[in-house]
Amino acid sequence: MFLSFACVLLGGVPSTPAGAFDLFGWFRKSEEPPSPSASALPYSLEFSTGGDSDLAQALKDASTLQTLQSDPPPDATSLVTRAEADLPRLIDALWGAGYYNARVTIDVAGVPLDLQTSRTDAATRAAARYQARALVPIRIVADPGSQFVLRNVDIRDARSKHPFAPSELPQRVVKMQPGDPARSADILAAEARVVDHFRAQSRPFAKVRHLEPVVFHPARVMDVTLGVDPGPRAGIGTIAIQGAEGVDPAVVRSFIYTEPGDPYSPAALASMRKSIGQIEALSSVRIREAESLDSFGNLPLFVELTERPPRIVGASVQYSTTDGPALRAYWAHRNLFGGAERLRLEGNIFYLSEDGGQPGRDDEWTWDNLGGRFRASFLKPALGGTRNDLLAEAMVERDRTEGYTSRFVNATAGIRHRFSETFSVQGGIEYEKGQTTDVLGQIDYTLVGLPLSLSYDSTDNPLNPTQGVRLLASVAPYPEFLGSSVPMTVARGTASAYYSLDDEARYVLAGRLGLGSIVGADLEDIPANRRFFAGGGGSVRGYRYRTLGPTFLGEPIGGRSLLEASVEARIKLTDTIGVVPFLDAGTAFESSYPDFDERIRVSAGLGLRYYTGIGPIRLDVAVPLNPERGDPSFAVYVGIGQAF
Structure with missing residues (x-):
């Protein structure tokens, strides 16, 4: 499905420059100064810090000359004024990095400017000679000297004037000690950590009353005194x-x-x-x-x-080499009766070929080749002001996959009780009537069940979790005495965990485990759309969708149990770009519990992430490691949010 989309994006017009497709700014170059003219005096800019790239970047971040290089001043006087205004900013940047004996010179057209001497007129005359002729050469030369270090770090109670005991303020919170570089950013960060520590101890009014950094230039050291008022507990x-x-x-x-x-x-x-x-x-x-x-x-x-605006309308059009064309539209009201009730209506129309894929050239189009799904869902939160929510849904679907065709109508209603923001339990009743056909035959069925589920989610972000755990477990008995034609019990559970290796969450380990089981009925009696299948974007990437598991006459028939697992290492290269090596494994089994009669299918891959305000945009390329005949050599997936 996603491979065709990627090919259109990357290879549709090979003669077009990459920048034309640069949706996210990946290929943009830094802005260059404009050409010289009579109405503007552009300039070239060079930074010299003795080879220290970190200091060079700190100076660039602080420099107005750098920020406004693409917007040159009109004349030499304005250019020299801009350069002189940069001098204290650059000194502050070096002080902030712990270089308190630093010197900075800005060379404008060969005339050096610094804070000790004034050569404004000479620099103006030198720069004016370049008007409408060439870029004015400007060179920023920094002599940082030695980096100062902390000598004494004294954090005291602003009221009692006594130092805090280690039990009150652990060193792991302060993270500053003698010998560390005397960087102002580190001192301010320690100040914020101390305040956050006391606020976490139920002291909402914790604050730093005074901060006294004292620099000793000959010794190249700094003493820091911090007076903190923890405030009362509340x-x-x-x-x-x-x-x-x-x-x-x-x-x-x-x-x-x-x-x-x-x-x-x-x-x-x-x-x-x-x-x-x-x-x-x-x-x-x-x-x-x-x-x-x-x-x-x-x-x-x-x-x-x-x-929010109460009503929302949306639509989308899709086409893929594996699933063919599809249309989707939806309408929702998010506050139907003034109690945050949500009503959502959604319709999907898609093409159904004989093998579940796109139409062939020789296929004759008929209305029978159209599939669809219509769903209506309703949520009434906080029944009577309690933590109980009413959920109801009705769905009609006609579908065909590579393994089976199905048509059914389904209706569910239930009550969800929220114990906390992370934990809830839901129970209700479900009715489904339908028909499925596969290589094992046709099944006309009725299911009446009592589904029960629990959900626990302590993750920090739904689309890009970096810490926490997600658990979802469900069991749904469909007993014969309620009217089910196929008495069975379906159980399924999914667990995923996320662990950040650093404070900035640039390195995150993520793992997922999924299990499923159907008991009480033989495989051939279970409707095909209720059996377990593995494979595809939400399962074992790299293999065809819902094709892994037991087969009959070369066709996938699904199983009565399921085992899936995934491991990812999510690595941020920059604030917006990341890579994700991953490994997936799993399959379905004919028995009600994984007995490993089926071979576990494994895939590996590499993903690219572009992090946006709404969540990461995901591009994954997966390769089957133990493919069988008919399996693809690779698969590409595109989506929003992490894979799990």
Whole structure:
């Protein structure tokens, strides 16, 4: 499905420059100065720091000459003024890196400028000679000298004037000690960590009262004194809800799992924002803290909300070499009756060929070759102001895959209870009536079941998790006494975990394990669309979709159990670009439990990630490691969000 899309993007017009397709700025070069003219005085710019690339970058980040190089001044006087204004900025940048004896000279057309001497007129005359002729050569020369180090680091209670005990303020929080480089950024970062540490100890008013860095130039050292007022301990006080008048406040309160009197912490507030943010009718959640404690020693909070537009309409058109053409459209209302009720209607139309793929040239088009899916879903959160949500869904589908064809109607209704923002349990009833046909034969079936599921999600980001765990487990018995024509019980579980190897989450290990089992019925009696299959983008990448598992006469028939596993190393090369080597494995089995009669299929691959504000854009290339006849040599997948 995705391979054809990639080919169009990368190879559709080979004579077109790469920049024409540069959707994300990957191929853009730095802006060059314009050509000399009578109305502008452009300049070339060179940085000399003795080969220290980090210092050179720090100077470039601080330099107005660098930032405005593509917007040259009109004359020599303005250019020299711009250069002189850069001198204190560049000195500050070097001081911030711990070089407090640094010197900076800006050479304008051969005339050096520094903070000690003034040669403005000479530099102006020299630069004016280049007007409308050539770029004015400017060279920034930095002599940083020796980097200063910390000699004494003294962090005290601003009230008692006594140093904090290690039990009150561990060294792992401060992360500064004698001998470290005396960088201002490190000192400010330590200041922020200390304040965050005390706020996490239920002290909302923790602050640094004074910061005294003292530099000793001859010794090239710095002493730092930090006076910190931890403030009083506090609990969470009353929680007032403001804004979003169109949404029932009782619904919002049901998504707040913190009670007045609970210990205050920034983590509790972040958890509150995350849980309230699950309400689809809301676009933003801001929690404002009161400026003082109440009479009980608690901190009142104000939850400020804004609403989303209630209605949303969308459509998409797709085409692929494996699935053929497809159309999709949907409409949703996110606040139907004023209680954040969500109603969503979605329709899909797609082509059905004999093998589940695209139409062949000799295929005769008929209405029978159209498949489709229509789904209507309804969510009523916070029934009666409780943490119970009503969910209902109805779906009609006609589909054909490489292994089977199916048509059915399905309806479910259930109640979900939210224990917390991370843990919920759902139970309900399900009805499905349909027909499936595969190489084993045709099955006309009715299923009436009582599905039960639990969900736990402690991850930090739904599209790009870097830490936490996700668990989803479900069991659905379809007993004969309720009217099921195929008495069976279907169980499935998926677990994934994420671990960041560094504080910036530039290196993340991710793993996923999936299991499934069907008991109570023989394989040939189970509707084909209810059996387990592996393979494809959400399973074992590199293999065809839903083709891994038992076969009969060379056709996939699915199994009664499933085993899948994936491991990824997510590595950020820059703030926006990352690579992901991965390994997938899995298959379906004929028995109700994985007995390994089927060979575990394995694939490996490499992914590219482009990180955006809404989530990473994913491009994965996977290669089967133990392919069988008919398996592709590789597969390409494109999507938004991580693979799991």
